[in-house]
Amino acid sequence: GTRTAFARALGCQPAYLSRVLNGDAHLSPEQAERASRYFVHTSDEERFFFYLVLANRAGTTALRAKLEAALSEMKE
Numbered sequence: 001g002t003r004t005a006f007a008r009a010l011g012c013q014p015a016y017l018s019r020v021l022n023g024d025a026h027l028s029p030e031q032a033e034r035a036s037r038y039f040v041h042t043s044d045e046e047r048f049f050f051y052l053v054l055a056n057r058a059g060t061t062a063l064r065a066k067l068e069a070a071l072s073e074m075k076e
Contacts, residue, residue, distance in 0.1 A: 009038040026057045048074050 007017040010031045019025035027035065032053040036046040048071065055067035 006035075006038060010034050027053050029053065044074075 003017060004014050007014040010017065010027070011034060012031065016025060020027055029050070032050055036049050039045075041049060051067055051071050051074065055064055055071060058064035058067055
């Protein structure tokens with residue numbers, strides 16, 4: 001039930017969502033936006049969540065470090 005509803009909200013198959021949750025795939029920025037709406041995040045929570053998704057998807061160590069630094073600042 002819940003996983004299927006969440007996958008539907010993201011616009012993906014439940015099998016793909018399972019891969020994301022297991023760390024074998026990544027959410028797209030569009031799926032992150034849908035997830036944020038699904039969870040009814042506040043604007044601060046939404047921004048933090050987007051940075052988490054982007055850091056997870058980062059293709060270089062330098063970009064990941066910059067995004068993680070921004071996440072650390074948000075935590076404070």
